[in-house]
Amino acid sequence: MSKIVKAVLALRRGEPVALREIVVPDPGPGEATVRVLASGVCHTDLHYRDGVIGDAFPYLLGHEASGIVEQVGAGVDNVAPGDFVVLNWRAVCGRCRACRRGRAESCVDDYTASTPMTLTDGTPLQPALGIGAFAELTLVHAGQCTPVSPKADPAVVALLGCGVMSGLGAAMNTGGVATGDTVAVIGVGGVGCAAVAGAKLAGATTIIAVDLDERKLGHARALGATDVIDAVRTPDVVTAIRDLTDGLGADVVIDAAGTPETWKQAFYARALGGTFVLVARPDSSMRLEMPLLDTFLRNGTYRTSWYGDCLPSRDFDPLVGLHLQGRLPLDHFVTERIGLTDVEGAFTSMRAGDVLRSVVVFT
Numbered sequence: 291m292s293k294i295v296k297a298v299l300a301l302r303r304g305e306p307v308a309l310r311e312i313v314v315p316d317p318g319p320g321e322a323t324v325r326v327l328a329s330g331v332c333h334t335d336l337h338y339r340d341g342v343i344g345d346a347f348p349y350l351l352g353h354e355a356s357g358i359v360e361q362v363g364a365g366v367d368n369v370a371p372g373d374f375v376v377l378n379w380r381a382v383c384g385r386c387r388a389c390r391r392g393r394a395e396s397c398v399d400d401y402t403a404s405t406p407m408t409l410t411d412g413t414p415l416q417p418a419l420g421i422g423a424f425a426e427l428t429l430v431h432a433g434q435c436t437p438v439s440p441k442a443d444p445a446v447v448a449l450l451g452c453g454v455m456s457g458l459g460a461a462m463n464t465g466g467v468a469t470g471d472t473v474a475v476i477g478v479g480g481v482g483c484a485a486v487a488g489a490k491l492a493g494a495t496t497i498i499a500v501d502l503d504e505r506k507l508g509h510a511r512a513l514g515a516t517d518v519i520d521a522v523r524t525p526d527v528v529t530a531i532r533d534l535t536d537g538l539g540a541d542v543v544i545d546a547a548g549t550p551e552t553w554k555q556a557f558y559a560r561a562l563g564g565t566f567v568l569v570a571r572p573d574s575s576m577r578l579e580m581p582l583l584d585t586f587l588r589n590g591t592y593r594t595s596w597y598g599d600c601l602p603s604r605d606f607d608p609l610v611g612l613h614l615q616g617r618l619p620l621d622h623f624v625t626e627r628i629g630l631t632d633v634e635g636a637f638t639s640m641r642a643g644d645v646l647r648s649v650v651v652f653t
């Protein structure tokens with residue numbers, strides 16, 4: 291039987307979000323409903339609100355979440371009612387060429403529920419990244435549910451569903467950071483700070499954080515940065531990174547800011563033959579102009595990182611385990627716990643750079 295629950299919606303471009311009742315139907319084949327316990331406020335939610343991602347309003351916001359599976363549809367065998375899960379926005383198909391070749395992180399399909407959630411008047415909702423977790427109950431594809439240890443704090447592990455996983459994975463999966471590596475991370479908001487934590491977990495011995503905001507550099511230090519560069523006081527970031535790496539440049543440089551300027555800094559701050567990872571999404575107006583010859587002479591690897599090249603079924607629970615062991619301070623990313631009515635305020639804090647993450651908790 292369908293249920294009526296409270297949810298946060300973006301009804302029109304650029305307008306403050308609104309709390310509304312929505313209808314969550316029973317899950318169809320391959321689908322599950324999840325009682326949401328916690329849901330982080332991500333920049334992508336703000337982009338939906340502002341109409342940057344699309345114009346298919348109304349959007350049901352929220353997409354980095356944890357919860358308890360309530361009901362499953364026909365044919366679901368990866369989760370059962372009562373399972374504690376982190377939701378993921380790139381459920382892999384298991385059948386495409388990439389999946390068949392063991393490269394499921396590059397799966398070309400993303401599975402989301404096809405049964406629509408609606409407003410009480412029947413208007414279908416577009417769930418953010420196919421999830422829609424600023425709601426007491428949500429409907430997703432069962433593949434979007436990744437079981438993890440129920441010992442973990444729901445507000446903390448929810449963040450693995452998006453930004454924190456993107457940063458950890460940029461260092462550990464895409465960047466392949468290894469023991470003894472030198473690593474630089476340019477831009478240490480939520481994703482960049484997670485890249486710092488990932489570099490530490492992977493054994494990097496020098497981890498350099500670069501940002502314009504001193505507060506963010508403080509977070510990066512707390513998460514494992516051995517050195518910080520305040521890019522306001524030290525505009526020549528490339529030389530500063532070279533100075534901290536015996537003049538060589540860093541083995542792995544991660545651009546978590548995604549502008550032409552930081553892209554070039556990351557490119558030139560990299561050691562000869564080193565790895566450059568772009569994890570931030572540039573906007574469509576940005577252009578890059580640089581000597582093509584330099585890309586030849588610098589050798590090495592350039593990779594972009596989508597969702598940290600993660601495979602939720604492979605990565606989420608081990609990372610939760612490392613957190614429970616005290617080796618991954620995921621709790622540091624939770625700046626504040628808020629209610630469903632506080633999402634608009636959390637966007638304001640986010641724009642001001644006051645928080646790593648605000649997390650909506652459901653009681």
Ligand SMILES: [Zn+2]
Binds near residue numbers: 382383384388394
């Ligand atoms: Zn696939």
Ligand SMILES: [Zn+2]
Binds near residue numbers: 333335353354453
């Ligand atoms: Zn996100």
